[in-house]
Amino acid sequence: MNTSAEKALSKVPEVTLVFWSIKIAATTLGETGGDTVSMSMNLSYLIGTIIFTAVFLAAVFAQIKAKTFQPFLYWTTIIATTTVGTTLADYADRSLGIGYAGGATLLMSLLFGSLFIWHRTLGSVSVSTVSSSKAEMFYWVTIMFSQTLGTALGDWTADTAGLGYTGGAIVFSGLLALVVAAYYWTNVSRTLLFWAAFILTRPLGAVVGDFLDKPLSSGGLALSRYSASASASAALFAFMLTAILLFKQRAARTAH
16 A cells, blocks of 8 residues: 555545536535525524534544545535535524625635634645645635535525526526636636635525525425425435446545
8 A cells, every 4th residue: 555645645525527516416405404404394593503513513523533535424524514504694694683794794704714714824725735634624614614605695696686596596607607717717826716616606506405495486496495305405415426426536635
């Protein structure tokens, strides 16, 4: 076994088209799951956040304790971040009474604060440097905040900005297309583009998830959240499972 090569690998996957496809499916799945617990089960945003925070912490603990990159564990942790992000964003936007703009501002401050502290502590926020327990902790906290901010942005665009869920999906798809164009045709920092794409895929998943279960009068398909979770979520889970099994993901190489 090549020990030096093994040490050059992290426990997060390479950033490829498959990575982004699974990530969008995971965020949509997390949106419907978070709404099911907090709304359909009438457990409130706070209780939903407490439940999913516990799941998130357990998943992150397992991810950090793992010795190698494990695709199923990694994507389980991503789903955990997106479900807690859904309920936490709704709690900030609605229960705290600060609205979508206030919630998005608060969450953006937390995200930038996490990135700033991470960079000051370890010198880089690149995924290629996630090769230690401390870096993993920063990675997952930052991802959780980015997922939460993405949810708030999706809600703000669809509701307050009046674009609806279809309009929101078009806007965020367009912004992601600009990020892709910047990746291929400019020299913009790849780290900056990664985090921009990571944030933008979250509101895209959020508006698609809301489109499934919001009333017809609000531009949704009027599926019950239980129905959305049972059918659409099953389809999303099947897609993720198929992609993970068919397209073997490799661990990202770490920077030296």
